[in-house]
Amino acid sequence: MNKKILYIAPKIPFPPTDGHTKSMYGFIKSTFQLGYLNDLVCYTQNKKHQEELNKVCNPFYLEVETQNNIVDVIKNFFSRVPYNLAKYKRKELIKFLENHLKNNEYDFIVIFNSHMGWIVDYLKAKTKSKIILREENLELSIMEKFYQNQKNIFLKIYSWIQYKKFIKYEPALCEKFDACLMISNQDKEKLLTYSKNVNAIVVNSGIDENLLKLKKINVDKYSIFHIGSLNWYPNLDGLMWFLDKIFPKIISKEPRSKLFIYGSRLPENILLKNEIKNHVVNVGFVENLWNEIKDKQIAIVPLRIGSGIRIKILELLASSNIVVTTSLGAEGIGLTNKKNILIADDANMFAGEILKLFNDKYEIEEMIELSKNYIEQNYSWNVIAKKIETELNNLI
Structure with a gap:
């Protein structure tokens, strides 16, 4: 029975x-x-x-x-x-x-x-x-x-x-x-x-095993993206830290950079700094997220508040994305910094890792393959x- x-x-x-x-x-x-x-x-x-x-x-x-x-x-x-x-x-x-x-x-x-x-x-x-x-x-x-x-x-x-x-x-x-x-x-x-x-x-x-089949297509080298409901305070807190302390450093070094925000739009009462506002695309909810991000280069998870594990990091790695996050964001997953994920807790270091990716300082395809294999075997x-x-x- x-x-x-x-x-x-x-x-x-x-x-x-x-x-x-x-x-x-x-x-x-x-x-x-x-x-x-x-x-x-x-x-x-x-x-x-x-x-x-x-x-x-x-x-x-x-x-x-x-x-x-x-x-x-x-x-x-x-x-x-x-x-x-x-x-x-x-x-x-x-x-x-x-x-x-x-x-x-x-x-x-x-x-x-x-x-x-x-x-x-x-x-x-x-x-x-x-x-x-x-x-x-x-x-x-x-x-x-x-x-x-x-x-x-x-x-x-x-x-x-x-x-x-x-x-x-x-x-x-x-x-x-x-x-x-x-x-x-x-x-x-x-x-x-x-x-x-x-x-x-x-x-x-x-994670859904179908994500492991996804590949990147016609990637915009200088694209960054964030996924998550901004109604959940830890997501909003992390994104605001990125916009306030990290993204201006990236723009000053690489003005071709653009940040795409998915999941929900930034609240209307949030005013972006002049130097970054033309580099932020406030997309919000989309029906087919994976189709939207297939040409985007770097996923950010700038989390400073949280517990458990970040399922979106598991999904992002499974679907052929490079992820830059904090120690808290990577916590509990068992990943290795600079091997299958990039981890930075300081604003300068976080910006630095993204700029290194822009400047081909990492073997991106190798990192993607290692992370996909790890997620498939464990998650x-x-x-x-x-x-x-x-x-x-x-x-x-």
Whole structure:
């Protein structure tokens, strides 16, 4: 008899257009291909992708809005739960499970991210399933970097308070699960410094194997591009650092340079410096990203805040791109600087690596081939699926 999994997610995992949805959808699809029967319950305001999700799971949708609310932010000062997690604690989920679990039994319940982890106590009282937390980020690490980078004194104090809540809450939450599937060794080791009582296991995320077939065509040597939703603060922070501190240095040395911004457009209230504004192409969302970037030369991931691994770096390397990023951006992937990726944390060094690429100081084709091979061997979903199956079997 096929084993059954109930997935609980903070948002609909389709379409897979960002790191979060790609990781969730890839995990669900992998277990379906392994022969598991999957049910999914998620918060969403958008049900139009039900037909696609039906191919890999049986989805249930709860109409729940999780936007920030200033009143709730103020009330959260008196709560031990960090606000970013507390806003996901909703009675709609309890009501759904109350009825659903009367008629359905599962071998495993997989909860995506600590945002939905609050439901673990209820589940332990109602089921005999093995309950797993899939941690795509260690949230306390993100909040730590966020407060450290704040210039606004009020935001810095608020985010420091939130960080202290995360330190107490998140590790204690993880202890309650039969297993916590961490996305990188770095996240696992950091979590274990806060609690040795967590059954933390590393299961990476993966990439669509079709990306490995992509090649570059008619490349514009002096083109740079950035991919990512600018609604997610770490992406915006990194891009603004690049625009403010790095890109002017590049333009001064190589005025043929152009930066293309994909994913979402820069907010209208951001004014670019005069020396770079004619060198920035604010593209935004495109239907076929891979077709758009096939003639672009250098991908940048100037990340300064984050946790887990950057799925977009895995995808960029798989699809024949050269990537310049920070140590944080490359963290957890296992890449080697100057072999299959370029890493720089200082603005001068970051600009310098891009200029070296412009001036043919690296064997670009060799780097691309090495990075594609590495990603295929370590991060294709076929490889990850075998790891998932092993760990699920170990829990029984």
